[in-house]
Amino acid sequence: MTVLTLVGAAVAVGAWFLLLGVVLAATRGPAVRPGPATAALGPQSPAVVDLLTGGWVLSDEAASATLLDLAARRVVTIEEIGPELALVRLGRRDPARGEPDLAPYEQLVLDHVRTLATADGVVATGALAEGARSLGPWWRAFGKAVIAEARAAGLSRPRWSRAQRLLLLGAGAVPMAAVGFAAAAARSGSDGPLGPFAGGAVLTFALLSALVTRLDRECGTDAGGAAASRWLGVREHLAGARFAEAPAAAVTIWGRPLAYAAALGVAGRAVAGLPVAIPADDSRAWSDRGGMWHVVRVDYRGPGPWGRFFWGRAPLHLLGRLAIAAIPSWGVAFLIGILLRAFLDVPVPPELVGLLGALLVVGVPLVGLLLDVGGRGVVEGQVVRLRRRVRSQNENRTTYDHYVALDDGRSRTVRAFGTTAERWEQLTEGDEIRATVSRRVGWVHAAEILTPSRYRTGAPRTP
Structure with missing residues (x-):
């Protein structure tokens, strides 16, 4: 009996995967081939173009291309003032005119820049990655907004319709029950069959449901495929325009074509100079301590060989x-x-x-x-990095070492001090604090926030 139930479970699971394959084949997106090279830009924004030409998967370039597009439209300006420093300057708000008419994802980028900007509305381009320990929530909101616009334009769709999802999940009840009976038969000598049946059935349905959800990715429509083909033709044209080495500030010369080149992956230097959607570097931070943007190196090790x-x-x-x-x-x-x-x-x-x-x-x-x-010191400075690193890990618990790096304006290299998890949670990058520290062993005993960070109203600060 056990062998028959195992065979029946295998057949049921195999039949479900066969159904999944049929639905996958029926819902696949259009094949996209590059169209003829053309200089004519279409109505889609750079972020939507990134989605269409990336196999309906949004890349990091989309956020940078959106900022370049805002600069091309004079919502912000990008100024190169030195070989290693460029600035994004926010336009002055006109209360009579209100905010510019922006798409939700464009507003997200503008709000992100506004959060990072100093009082005079300026942020260094390298500092665009600052202010958040994780950009995950912000990036998900950005991606949902881009996909929503693509769907509204008929260029994109979810892979499964509601009927197809219900079909796959409903059909999953068969292998769920079959595996449950097989588990119950295999444990026939136990106290009762109900526990093994429920365990096998629930686990099977959970795995099949997770697989259905995983495969429900964004997919192109016929109109989206045609638009993607044309944009790949635009990419071929822009690839020969020497955009690869153009800095972000060159948008004042090139205008929107540079933003589209960034979205299409042929403006690497401009994208690298605008790390909007890239998490901040642990060992390199941008600080405006003293009123001028500058880079500081963060050292997590103390002096000496030990x-x-x-x-x-x-x-x-x-x-x-x-x-x-x-x-x-x-x-x-x-x-x-x-x-x-x-x-x-x-x-x-x-x-x-x-x-x-x-x-x-x-x-x-x-x-x-x-x-x-008996000789603790007092340090005043700007919190430029808050990081935690795994100290030990086992099946039941993970412990961390928590670090806070302060820029006091005296050096371009700052050391990260250790601190407690509770004190670490109370701080935000950008806070101006007064800290009582052990300078020789690198430990923060107390911290008083003098000026709260403007990042506190920005991107989420999830570790």
């Missing part, structure tokens, strides 16, 4: 690390002392060599910890 092991730890945790590190250090040095005495006849007791070895490893951070007990 900095990466002992820097940024809570005092008690650091003491534990030092104690653990002292034991193997003493053992290795003790062995070296024995070898020196045996082969080179060096008249030094191995015990003394072991002690010196342990002191060499743990002495400097231990002295720093002791000095910092």
Whole structure:
């Protein structure tokens, strides 16, 4: 009986996958082939063009191309003021005219820039990735808005219709029941068949439902396929226009063709200069501390050869690390002392060599910890990075080390201090704070927010 139920379950699952294959074949999008090269731009925005020509999958270039398009339309301006610095400048709002007539995803980009801009409405192009620990929620909202416009124009559609989704999920009841009966038959000697049946059935239906949802991606319509074909012809024309090395500020010369070139993947330098949808670099941050945008390098390791092991730890945790590190250090040095005495006849007791070895490893951070007990310093600066890194991980728990990097305006390299999870959660990148720190071991004991970050009203700050 068990063999028959297993065969029946396999047949039911196979039949469902056959049905899935038939529905997939019936709902596939149009084949898109590049049309003839043309310079004529169409009515679609650069973001929608990115969707159409990317196999109906939105790429990072869409956000950068949208910002370039806003610049071409004079909603913002992009100015190159040096070899490594360009600025995005917001246009002045006219209360009588109100906001410009923008699509929802264009408004998202403009709001993102406005959140990052200083009081005079300026943000460095490299700083467009600042202000959020994760751009995921913002990016999902941007993508939904672009897809909504494409669907409204009849260029895009979801792969499954409601009837097709109901067909696949309804048909999934057959393999669900078959696998449930097979699981119950396999556990016939247990207390009862209900538990195995329910477990097998629920697991099977959950997996099949997840697969249906996963495959329900955006798909092109016939009109969308025709538009994509024509835009690929535009891409062929723009690829020969030397847009690849044009900076973002060149939009003042080229206008909207540069924005479309960015969306079509042939304006790499302009896209790289506008990292709107790219998460900020952990080790490189943009700061406007002091009123002028500049780059600072963030170092998560302390000074000296042992900095990466002992820097940024809570005092008690650091003491534990030092104690653990002292034991193997003493053992290795003790062995070296024995070898020196045996082969080179060096008249030094191995015990003394072991002690010196342990002191060499743990002495400097231990002295720093002791000095910092009564000599904590105060630092005022702008929070330029808030990051957490996995310290340990097992099946039940993951623990993190939390870091906060402050730019006090004195150096182009800033060190990230360790802090507690609670204090880390209270801060936002861009906050001006006064922190009580242990400078020699890199730990923040207290932090007072002097000026809240303008990023607090911007993109979500999910870790």
